[in-house]
Amino acid sequence: MAANRPFVILLVEDEFADAALFEELLSEISPDITLHRVENGQQALDLLSQRAGGSRGLRPHLIVLDLNMPVMNGIEFLREAKTRDDLRSIPVLVLTTSDSPDDVQRAYHDHASGYVVKPGTYDEYHQLLTTIESYWRGTLRLPTVEQLTP
Template sequence: MPNTPFTLLLVEDELADAALFQEMLSEVAEEIMVHHVENGQEAWAFLTGGADFRPDLVVLDLNMPVMDGHAFLRRAKADERLRSIPVLVLSTSEHPEDVQRSYEGHASGYVVKPGTYAEYTRVLQTVEAYWRGVLRLPTLGEVAGR
């Protein structure tokens, strides 16, 4: 369903990494709307601030100041309003403990940040095809109308 609207919340403290992600994603799927915040606390405020914004996917870094990715994931998955939003961890960490903790925190997936432009493009193409083409995601109306 590549023609359906799709919004993504990018939680990334490194501005250069966030800019690279957005630039590369626009090459893969320019119509995806990306909102960027710099840490888990900003993501929490953004998602619970009263607006009806509900991203189709949260892409979450782990190592951030203020509120790291693990703390945000734990808090978001404990909140009934946010629990069904899929969270994809995108981290430089390949540490098995980070992977395990992320899945125990109910992350929907874990991807290690690629090291080359070509690998990053391939990862984003795969993410776009999977999250927009294969999966059926809940919509705000479906969740609210339970």
């Protein structure tokens, strides 16, 4: 996918400071990316499933998912989303503070597309988002948004 084509990310993150930093850095790296944010897995499912006026819900090119959230955590979201035909093809990148081998195993078992531990410094976070943008938007071949819905 060329960097000048539209790209939409859904950020599922309950921590305001983490979400604000993600948004700030992403706008520096690639200001043309459209970012939507919700605070937990249930809100993400609701947004992805929304059917206002007969239209389908949001279809992002990538979901960036925290694991530790209230209401519905990241693993619960993955388990639900990856069983649904209308959501299964959307890649999900886990971005979390947990470096637990059990969390990594569970995320991949439940069909996460990748797992990244949140960096500790601003510069490391900037480099990580530069890499994510380049990889998911430039290097990988993803289906079009229209192809994400069966």
